[in-house]
Amino acid sequence: MIQSFFLFSLSFLMLQLFCCSDATTTIAELPLLTFEDTLFIESNVDQEVQVRLSLSAPSLETVVIDYETLAGTALPDKDYIALQNKRATFEAGKTEVFITLELSGDQGVESDEEFYLYFPFADNAIIEEDTMKISILNDDVDNSTAGRLVIPETGYETPLTYEGMSLIWQDEFDQSAINTDNWAFQNGDGCPSLCGWGNAELQYYTEDNAYLVENDYLVIEAIKEQRSGSGYTSAKLISQGKQQFKYGRIDIRANLPYGQGLWPALWMLG
Ligand SMILES: [Ca+2]
Ligand SMILES: [Ca+2]
Numbered sequence: 001m002i003q004s005f006f007l008f009s010l011s012f013l014m015l016q017l018f019c020c021s022d023a024t025t026t027i028a029e030l031p032l033l034t035f036e037d038t039l040f041i042e043s044n045v046d047q048e049v050q051v052r053l054s055l056s057a058p059s060l061e062t063v064v065i066d067y068e069t070l071a072g073t074a075l076p077d078k079d080y081i082a083l084q085n086k087r088a089t090f091e092a093g094k095t096e097v098f099i100t101l102e103l104s105g106d107q108g109v110e111s112d113e114e115f116y117l118y119f120p121f122a123d124n125a126i127i128e129e130d131t132m133k134i135s136i137l138n139d140d141v142d143n144s145t146a147g148r149l150v151i152p153e154t155g156y157e158t159p160l161t162y163e164g165m166s167l168i169w170q171d172e173f174d175q176s177a178i179n180t181d182n183w184a185f186q187n188g189d190g191c192p193s194l195c196g197w198g199n200a201e202l203q204y205y206t207e208d209n210a211y212l213v214e215n216d217y218l219v220i221e222a223i224k225e226q227r228s229g230s231g232y233t234s235a236k237l238i239s240q241g242k243q244q245f246k247y248g249r250i251d252i253r254a255n256l257p258y259g260q261g262l263w264p265a266l267w268m269l270g
């Protein structure tokens with residue numbers, strides 16, 4: 001009886017160990033759902049695109065991932081076709097599947113937009129990260145202002161006072177001409193000593209391209225034209241030898257152009 005009892009007890013213990021050890025191992029070995037945020041260029045026509053889902057390791061079981069779209073700044077029907085109660089299936093042993101999305105094209109000028117793919121539930125896989133961001137990059141531009149000077153009506157207001165500091169110099173470009181007490185022009189292409197101004201710059205600087213408008217603004221204009229061997233002209237103003245400062249705070253308010261090859265710059269050199 002004693003021996004029999006002992007064996008039963010041992011069997012029971014072994015059964016317990018097998019049970020718990022096996023259950024723990026199974027959970028730990030479920031693969032992890034992985035993916036990366038994805039971006040697409042909008043286009044002018046509707047398009048089908050694909051996003052990729054991956055598993056961290058192949059599974060012996062079929063893995064099913066539930067998914068649906070969630071609106072962001074991109075909206076269903078306007079920017080993409082909404083999906084609800086959809087399922088992506090990884091056959092046993094597979095670690096990659098693709099989900100097809102339908103994006104709406106247009107020719108409207110707008111901001112880049114985004115929406116989301118949400119993964120609420122998985123069979124035989126673990127979801128740690130449950131939301132993929134899908135970005136739609138607008139590819140339309142506004143040509144209505146090309147070649148015209150547009151003074152922006154919004155932007156940073158430069159204060160005239162700061163606590164603990166006093167204003168010792170300013171130029172609001174509100175006189176009848178560029179103030180030569182403050183500014184000198186650095187003209188040419190830098191040659192022969194520093195052709196391209198050390199930066200392979202393509203323009204020829206001339207004071208013709210700097211002027212004041214509306215009693216309040218300095219304009220520096222870049223023009224595609226030939227001048228002394230350069231294919232472009234622009235202007236450079238420097239305060240060197242006229243207004244120079246050591247320590248303190250300098251505020252500059254400027255509106256900078258955007259486009260291929262443009263390199264607007266506000267330098268502080270010492
Ligand atoms: Ca477009
Ligand atoms: Ca759009």
Ligand SMILES: [Ca+2]
Binds near residue numbers: 109
């Ligand atoms: Ca657009």
